[in-house]
Amino acid sequence: MNVDIKVILVTRRTRLQELVAQYNTEEQTRFVIESRGQRFQEYYQENSNYLQAVTAVEAVLTPSARVQKLDREFLPNFIFGPKDIVVVVGQDGLVANTLKYLKGQPLIAINPEPSRYDGVLLPFEVKDARAIVGDVARGIFKTKNITLGRAEINDGQELIAVNDFFIGPRSHTSARYELTVGSKMEAHSSSGIIVSTGLGSTGWMKSVLAGAQGIAGTDRELASMPWDCDYLQFAVREPFPSQTTGVDLVFGQVTRQSRMTVASKMASHGVIFSDGMVDDYIEFNSGAICTVGISDAVGRLVV
Secondary structure, rough: OOOOOEEEEEEEHHHHHHHHHHHHOOHHHHHHHHOOOOHHHHHHOOOOOOHHHHHHHHEEEHOEEEEEEEEEHHHHHOOOOOOOEEEEEEEHHEEEEHHHOOOOOOOOEEOOOHHHHOOOOOOHHHHHHHHHHHHHHHOOOOOOEEEEEEEEEEEOOEEEOOOEEEEEEEOOEEEEEEEEEOOEEEEEEOOOOEEEEOOHHOOOHHHHHHHHHHOOOOOOOOOOOOOOOOEEEEEEOOOOOOOOOOOOOOOEEOOOOOOOEEOOOOOEEEEEEEEOOOOOEEEOOOEEEEEEEEEEEEEEEEO
């Protein structure tokens, strides 16, 4: 490697750091945690191990590359360069949060503590950092492609999803909308729509389907979708049948040939967000029309 290589090192605050920001001091945080019957040492050790991992990765990369640290909260406003090498140190969720803001740059995901995190999206450990970044810099690497979803509003706003979209009410009220998939259209009153990618099929979508199976009394094994599948899957949550709303178009696939359109009928509190990032939402109220399909961009996870 050489100093012409730029590495963006993506991190996030630990649970302890978030609590200290809330309660001002570590001692006050300790008091709050222990007063709730929890062990402060667990939070402290998790924080210590994570910071050590980040420091170690930065230390081995800095002599031979320009390293810029980037906290998760700044991802939505950060502009990645086309030749940037992106390294994430954290849990699977941080990998997904980062992929949605990339434009084809390869992402290297490092598990900061394999004994704590299973790391489905974390193929590398801290000790691998220098070697794998060097391989990527030389163009000697393999990636696993990840299909992304794209939601575009008729006012020009858009969102990318690595795992899933939620379309519905911001609070626990009913969402009113017209759903069109391919040639089928239906008016709905529900608690919202989940649209999942292949990567997200083992997350929120799986829980929705598991609940439906439990209610129906079936025990079929829930099949996951390939990460690079050529479709998205949608499920309507708690659809309500009435004289003006139906329950037939509540589950299915979204493809490049058969995209989904959702026309909002909500006066207020309608939102669309992706990958669980509730605060990074788009308003989705009366007059807004959302088109959901497969993104032209593809996530590239180094393996």
